[in-house]
Amino acid sequence: MLLKIENLRVNYGNVEALHGINLEVNEGEIVTILGANGAGKSTTLNAISGLVNITGGGIFFQDKALHKLPAHEIVKLKITQSPEGRRVFTTLTVQENLMLGAFTSINSERIQKSLKWIYTLFPRLEERRRQLSGTLSGGEQQMLAIGRALMANPKILLLDEPSLGLAPILVKSIFDTVKEINRAGVTVILVEQNAKAALKLANRGYVMEVGNIVLADTAANLLQNEQVQQAYLGGGH
Amino acid sequence: MEEFFQQLTNGLAVGGIYALIALGYTMVYGVLKLINFAHGDLFTIGAYLGLTLLVSMGLFDKIGPLPAVILLAVMVMILVAIIGAILERVAYRPLRQSPRLSAVVSALGASIFFQNAIMAIYSPKFLVYPHDILPKTVINIMGLDIPVMRIIMFLTSLVLMLALYFFIQKTKIGTAIRAAAIDQGAAKLMGINVDRVIMLVFCIGPALGGAAGLMVGLYYGQINFSMGWMYGLKAFTAAILGGIGNIPGAMVGGLLLGVIEALGAAYISIAWKDAIAFCVLILILIVRPTGLLGERVAEKV
Numbered sequence: 001m002l003l004k005i006e007n008l009r010v011n012y013g014n015v016e017a018l019h020g021i022n023l024e025v026n027e028g029e030i031v032t033i034l035g036a037n038g039a040g041k042s043t044t045l046n047a048i049s050g051l052v053n054i055t056g057g058g059i060f061f062q063d064k065a066l067h068k069l070p071a072h073e074i075v076k077l078k079i080t081q082s083p084e085g086r087r088v089f090t091t092l093t094v095q096e097n098l099m100l101g102a103f104t105s106i107n108s109e110r111i112q113k114s115l116k117w118i119y120t121l122f123p124r125l126e127e128r129r130r131q132l133s134g135t136l137s138g139g140e141q142q143m144l145a146i147g148r149a150l151m152a153n154p155k156i157l158l159l160d161e162p163s164l165g166l167a168p169i170l171v172k173s174i175f176d177t178v179k180e181i182n183r184a185g186v187t188v189i190l191v192e193q194n195a196k197a198a199l200k201l202a203n204r205g206y207v208m209e210v211g212n213i214v215l216a217d218t219a220a221n222l223l224q225n226e227q228v229q230q231a232y233l234g235g236g237h
Numbered sequence: 238m239e240e241f242f243q244q245l246t247n248g249l250a251v252g253g254i255y256a257l258i259a260l261g262y263t264m265v266y267g268v269l270k271l272i273n274f275a276h277g278d279l280f281t282i283g284a285y286l287g288l289t290l291l292v293s294m295g296l297f298d299k300i301g302p303l304p305a306v307i308l309l310a311v312m313v314m315i316l317v318a319i320i321g322a323i324l325e326r327v328a329y330r331p332l333r334q335s336p337r338l339s340a341v342v343s344a345l346g347a348s349i350f351f352q353n354a355i356m357a358i359y360s361p362k363f364l365v366y367p368h369d370i371l372p373k374t375v376i377n378i379m380g381l382d383i384p385v386m387r388i389i390m391f392l393t394s395l396v397l398m399l400a401l402y403f404f405i406q407k408t409k410i411g412t413a414i415r416a417a418a419i420d421q422g423a424a425k426l427m428g429i430n431v432d433r434v435i436m437l438v439f440c441i442g443p444a445l446g447g448a449a450g451l452m453v454g455l456y457y458g459q460i461n462f463s464m465g466w467m468y469g470l471k472a473f474t475a476a477i478l479g480g481i482g483n484i485p486g487a488m489v490g491g492l493l494l495g496v497i498e499a500l501g502a503a504y505i506s507i508a509w510k511d512a513i514a515f516c517v518l519i520l521i522l523i524v525r526p527t528g529l530l531g532e533r534v535a536e537k538v
Contacts, residue, residue: 051422075428087423089416100416103409104428152428 002027002062002187003048003079003156009056010043017043019211020057025156030178030188032198032219034232035208041191042084044208045158048189049081050074061156076104080149081158084191086141088148090134094125097133097144101151110153117184118147121177139170146177156187163194175201195232199223207232242381244503245496250387250456252495253394257449258472259479259487260401261442267418267482268438270337274344275324277469278351279443283317283450284460285355288366297370306371306455310393310448317447318440325439330432355462363459371455390452397445398488405484414438418482467511471498474518480531489529494518 003025010018018040025031033041046052048059050071059066066074080101089097098118102111119126122143128136133144142162149157159178163171175197182188192198199205199219207215207228215222222228258280265273290312291297296305328347332340374385405411417424417434424431453468454460475494479486494514501513521529 049426051425070430071425072428072430075426081426083423083426087420087426089419089423091419092412092415096412099409100412100424100427100429103413148427 001025003189004060005044005048005057006060007057008044008047008054008059010040010047010052011055012052016055017211018047021208021211021213023206023213023216025187025189027187028182028185029204030182030190030202032190032192032202032205033208034192034195034198034205034222034228036193038210039208040211041208042160045081045083045160045189045191048074048079048158072104075152078152078155079158080152080154080156082142082145082149082160082162084160084164086138086145088133088136088141088144091132093130094133094136094144095129097148098125098129098151101148104152111151114151114153118150121150121180122147139166139174142166142170142174143177146174146181150181150186154186156189157181158189158191160191161193162190163192163197171197195228196223199228239381240503241500243383244499246381246383246387246391248496248499249492250391250495251499252475252492253391253398254449254453254468254491255472255475255494256398256488256491257394257445257452258468259476259491260398260484261446262473262476263479263481263484263487264414264438264442266476267484268414268421268435269329269340271329271340272344272473273329273442274341274469275328275347275351276442276446277465277472278348278355279317279321279324279465280446280450280453280468280472281355281460281462281465282320282351283313283447284454284464285359285364285450285462286316286447287313287451287454288364288460291367291370297367302371310451313447313451314444317450318444321439321443322436324443325436329439330435352462352465359462361462363461366454366458366460368458386456390456393452394449397448401441401445402484402488410437471511471514474515477528478518478521480528483528483530486528486530493529 001024005021005023007020007022008018009016009020021044033044035041043052047054048066050066050069054067061077061079064077089100098115102114105111124140125143125147128140133141136144146159146162162174166174171194178188178190179201190198190202199222202219205217205219205222206213215225215228217225258276261276262273265271287309290309296308324347328343329340332343372385375382376385405414413424413429414434416427417429417431421431471494472491475490476487478494479490497517498510498514502510505513
């Protein structure tokens, strides 16, 4: 097992956002976390990345307790995130954004290799590498956010709603790329509202509701699950 | 016409000082959205430390004026940088999660602390730099008699500013500083140690401010524990003029303010020098509320 979350609790002020969740990720998998707004999906990812403090339980990567490390140390363990809302550095160029993704790497040969790979995954980024990233379209910014997270050559890639606000054709292309990234050996945790597309892509899935995990199964089973169909896939069709 | 060019060179020399101090305000504002009100006092500390080192080490007699000034500047910059880092650690970091107003109050407190500490250690009187150590040479450039020191002062601030600009724009650490100024959370996701970036900003800004303090001491000759207040206010104005948070903006704003002030003093009235400077600030902010170089790019969501 690559990543294990045990009885994880997170508070925002006095409000508990995660009520003790358990989640496991095996090497090479794509695991998706589904759920409505406010279910705690992003909070889970941010707890893994060390952006929010946890109040109970733990997060373990191989043998290391991630919840005891600051965010920048977690990136050094090769766990990176493409955050919700993309959050590219708008007044920096595309290439500067990508190079920041490799901030923890010192091997310049390795960095150039990653850069080349990202430009093959997203040729659009190479065309616009000198442009300020704030001038990119939403889809291009999403590509940049994913590419930036890949620059550190991650073992685990956390993707927070990569399809948000994108046209259906772009969503498909982004999801195809996620598959390609996974085939290259990167374990992926994918948070999505677009449940159908996410379950088709993933090996396994978790469904969250108001801070709890209510379902955990293989993606194929979840696609057939009546509850999931009712809630997230628009009925039985 | 000769009067005009004389005032222009004078304004550029003073403007260089404003720009150096303004960089400290603007860099700290960039990463923390905090006005470091103690920054003017770090400038004062630079002037006092410069005087102490100069007198106690007798460098000018031992190694000659130019190496002595350079060595002095390096020592002052390092010492003031350390004080800046301590200031951040003690007065600002514990308040990082608090409302922004708390940090502002802490900044004002730090400013009062520094002023009183300088007054207690040195004295409330004006202190005088030894006045025979630097060349009083005046050179003639295209019919203008310009003191060499004025040129050296302007060139020094220019070199420091260009070095900073290169560092911020071209190096990996500089890019990390820019990233942390845009989005601290996203910067952490890149593996950037944001606390360390903030600490570094609190070293660079005060180092430049300290260098400015030393230059004022050497050029004008007399220093006082409260001198940081007016210089700080002017530099803060310069930072806003250029667009606070924007590094080239602070440089342009500083130089511009120095020139406006010098020309205003020459052609209107020296008594109205400060009022003219602030009137120009108000006029520019009416036309461009974000300052001259503020917000270069419209953010797309």
